[in-house]
Amino acid sequence: MDPVRYRILGTTQALGPDGGAVPVGGARLRALLTVLALRAGRTVPVPLLVDEVWGGEPPADATGALQALVGRLRRVLGADAVASVDGGYRLTAAPDDVDLHRFERLAGEGLRALADGDPAKAGALLDDALALWHGPALADLPDRTAEAARAGTRRLDALRARHTAALALGRAEQCLPELTALCDAHPLDEPLQALRLRALRDTGR
Template sequence: MRYLILGTTEALDPLGRRLPVGGARLRALLAALALRGGRAASVTELAGDVYGDSPPQDAPAALQALVGRLRRIIGSDAVASTPGPGYRLVAAAEDIDLYVFERQVQDAAAHLDAGDPEKAAALLGPALALFRGPALADLSGPAGVRPEAQRLAALRQRVEADLRRGATDGLVPELTGLTTTYPYDEPFHAQLIRALRAEGRHADALAAFESARRTLANALGADPGPELAALHRELLAGPPPAPAPSPRPYAQRVRARARGR
């Protein structure tokens, strides 16, 4: 079985077929169980996740009935009763997309730190593709805040890997969109400036810095942080000089002189 909570909650059987987990309450229960990665949750915790601020009069009995419905869909052994009382999803971390995502991102970070952006990018692309929509979309409250923050951090890592391996095609429009969506995210602004500089667009990189500076000043009353400031100093120093052409080998020079060139 596989459980998908990086978007609308889904359960897939061993053949990859989607199981009919219908109804908002049922999806919320499955999401709450899968979020705990196989750890037990008390009835009180699960009731809070499923019903929020509007629990039924007898929440434990309503939750028990909901667990019964879920077992009929995903299997009677898939949800175990635990002392407390409580319940847990009988699943390993690799069966739940959130934990697969976290492991792949952790591995990618290790490759990036080791100076291997190619392997990092190869892991981060599939990891980010696990998001089918807002994380934990069926749970109300702050449950989805942490995985969404992890997604943004992984996106920054993927862009960093692309910059380091020279895969800049498409980065400028992507980062332009990201800085519009997240206007106060300095790392995205810094990556946009670096992508523009990598394309030889020195003036556009300076304009991107000025846009970031104005945004931060007008909205937050803050100056650019150390990374943006350092990039600005590098840009003011001017683009690096073009490399001098390599001298032709001696034999070519001799032939050129013989031909009168």
């Protein structure tokens, strides 16, 4: 049976074995799932869960409120989806069942393929990695700045590498619109500006 998969690159979602979305209602419930999925397969201590789910403004009985929230999440995902471990909870999922971790694996493989001089393989891997994004990373965490910024940086690295691979394969014409938009959004990013200039040169502009 296929595992449940989790999306945290955009609005947090759980996808059942058939690929259909499992309804995870409520901002706190999605925040809890986000924190657990971010550390899939690892125990997340109760204090960290409370801090991230409530954004530094925990309820009076934070431990009890967290227990109730975990109970609701188990009813949605299945009793075995969240394990109780000494001092915390763990999402019983492999890292590859979470889109962020799968993105990082595929992007890493794509960057290695590019470094090894295989732009076709790199492009395919990076396309698969970037297709996992459905919106801002960790959108359902109350205070998502640091982790989300790191994920955004890795996405930009993957975008640069994908365009480097595409230019190496002679696809400058297809690259130009997105490269232009990326350069407008990141005007001080010199590697992106260099890629755009290369694409302009390759298209005879």
